[in-house]
Amino acid sequence: MGNEPTQELFRLLPKVDELLRRPAFAALAKDLPRPVLLHAAQVSIEELREEVAVGRWNPERLERAANGEEIERRVKAAVQVFESSGVARAVNATGVVLHTGLGRAPMARAAVEAAAEAAGYALLEIDRASGERGQRDLGLERLLKLLLGCEAATAVNNNAAATMIAVNAFAKGKEVIVSRGELVEIGGSYRMPEVMKAGGAKLVEVGTTNRTRIGDYRAAIGKKAGLLLKVHTSNFRVEGFTEEASLAELAALGRETGIPFVHDLGSGLVLDTPLPGLESEPRVIGSLREGPDLVTFSGDKLLGGPQAGILVGKAEAVKRVRKNPLFRAFRLGKQSLAALEATLRIYLRGPVAAIAEIPTLSMLAMGKEELQRRAESLLRGIQSLGHAEISAEIVEEFSEVGSGSAPGVKLPTYAVALRHEKLKAAAFAKRLRMANPPVFSRIHDNRVLLDPRTLIAGDESRIIAALADQVQPGP
Numbered sequence: 525m526g527n528e529p530t531q532e533l534f535r536l537l538p539k540v541d542e543l544l545r546r547p548a549f550a551a552l553a554k555d556l557p558r559p560v561l562l563h564a565a566q567v568s569i570e571e572l573r574e575e576v577a578v579g580r581w582n583p584e585r586l587e588r589a590a591n592g593e594e595i596e597r598r599v600k601a602a603v604q605v606f607e608s609s610g611v612a613r614a615v616n617a618t619g620v621v622l623h624t625g626l627g628r629a630p631m632a633r634a635a636v637e638a639a640a641e642a643a644g645y646a647l648l649e650i651d652r653a654s655g656e657r658g659q660r661d662l663g664l665e666r667l668l669k670l671l672l673g674c675e676a677a678t679a680v681n682n683n684a685a686a687t688m689i690a691v692n693a694f695a696k697g698k699e700v701i702v703s704r705g706e707l708v709e710i711g712g713s714y715r716m717p718e719v720m721k722a723g724g725a726k727l728v729e730v731g732t733t734n735r736t737r738i739g740d741y742r743a744a745i746g747k748k749a750g751l752l753l754k755v756h757t758s759n760f761r762v763e764g765f766t767e768e769a770s771l772a773e774l775a776a777l778g779r780e781t782g783i784p785f786v787h788d789l790g791s792g793l794v795l796d797t798p799l800p801g802l803e804s805e806p807r808v809i810g811s812l813r814e815g816p817d818l819v820t821f822s823g824d825k826l827l828g829g830p831q832a833g834i835l836v837g838k839a840e841a842v843k844r845v846r847k848n849p850l851f852r853a854f855r856l857g858k859q860s861l862a863a864l865e866a867t868l869r870i871y872l873r874g875p876v877a878a879i880a881e882i883p884t885l886s887m888l889a890m891g892k893e894e895l896q897r898r899a900e901s902l903l904r905g906i907q908s909l910g911h912a913e914i915s916a917e918i919v920e921e922f923s924e925v926g927s928g929s930a931p932g933v934k935l936p937t938y939a940v941a942l943r944h945e946k947l948k949a950a951a952f953a954k955r956l957r958m959a960n961p962p963v964f965s966r967i968h969d970n971r972v973l974l975d976p977r978t979l980i981a982g983d984e985s986r987i988i989a990a991l992a993d994q995v996q997p998g999p
């Protein structure tokens with residue numbers, strides 16, 4: 525196709541203003557901010573322009589599309605895409621409890637309320653008795669000391685930040701000694717070697733991928749040693765012929781040589797009642813007992829709170845973290861801090877309250893009877909839609925902990941398995957994701973699985989609504 529006919533075709537495309545003046549957009553224009561509508565019109569015209577450029581349109585068809593419903597439909601779809609972008613509620617029917625893509629730990633009601641309360645003015649960095657400037661993490665520290673029996677505690681924005689600030693506070697311009705078997709990549713670009721570099725320290729690897737002994741650490745300690753670091757390899761498992769130095773050995777080596785020892789525990793299990801499948805997951809309190817200077821863990825993994833990186837341990841070590849310039853850069857926002865405190869207050873009331881009120885723990889602890897009851901209730905709801913093209917049944921399946929915590933642990937569950945007569949499972953699952961609110965499922969054996977374990981109050985009717993919408997053909 526030559527250039528000139530293309531130029532002719534381009535002239536058939538409407539101008540943005542002209543397009544938006546059409547009666548088809550009158551209602552939308554009343555509800556939507558003008559920039560959103562402009563953006564949608566520009567995107568749609570540009571889309572057509574690109575199709576013209578690759579020869580997809582002839583003059584008659586293009587003229588009809590540009591003047592009629594085709595382009596209007598595209599603008600409305602572009603508005604829809606824009607309006608459904610950004611952070612919004614979603615239904616997690618995947619059965620992955622700590623689903624990174626869906627926001628990891630769902631917060632307890634008390635934590636949500638505390639965050640909302642703190643959103644206005646709040647007692648944050650002020651001492652109410654004197655009216656003087658205070659410190660934002662003192663309330664949090666009191667709670668963590670009561671709960672874990674540590675000397676001191678603080679928190680930053682996430683556990684990646686907690687590890688980095690520990691590295692920077694103890695080993696800037698020095699060496700961090702880590703086992704080769706623990707050089708984990710957590711996700712994104714969070715790889716231990718990069719964390720060391722960004723933290724201003726040099727990584728010294730000791731041992732081999734599967735075996736590291738305490739003697740390997742000792743041999744690596746030279747004049748420039750700044751930190752002994754042990755990383756809980758939470759997202760993979762080395763099996764077979766393995767050996768690692770124990771926390772107690774490392775803590776003793778640290779005391780003997782005067783080099784601080786930090787344990788990056790990652791998943792941060794605090795609950796002292798065994799959870800099914802997580803019997804061998806290390807606890808924060810167990811790690812503290814072995815005597816490291818600091819233990820770091822996430823707020824939104826097995827703790828079940830907001831995103832945070834918690835540092836607990838010796839008073840001297842926490843003091844150094846607080847004095848580090850990164851502490852100001854990495855500090856927790858008031859809403860996260862309030863939510864974290866509220867979560868810890870639930871733990872203080874004991875394991876029964878924690879399992880009942882912290883969604884992550886309720887989901888992990890949920891028994892098969894409860895799961896079956898929920899699956900049956902969901903199944904009845906779906907069947908009552910009387911959808912001719914969707915068949916549903918209950919199957920025995922497995923949920924996962926997620927977020928790299930407890931890899932390979934399979935939690936038995938009952939899921940509702942759906943089949944759509946006219947759609948492959950992937951297309952059906954996509955339709956559910958495009959619903960409002962979006963429903964995320966799991967695909968297995970060309971079926972869409974809905975796992976009741978990870979549903980929260982109200983999700984069942986949200987799923988039913990998303991499926992009811994499928995009666996009309998989707999976009």
Ligand SMILES: *Cc1c(COP(=O)(O)O)cnc(C)c1O
Binds near residue numbers: 684823832
């Ligand atoms: C998850 C994890 C991190 C990262 O924690 P975030 O809270 O996601 O920043 C660091 N170290 C370990 C061992 C982890 O498991």
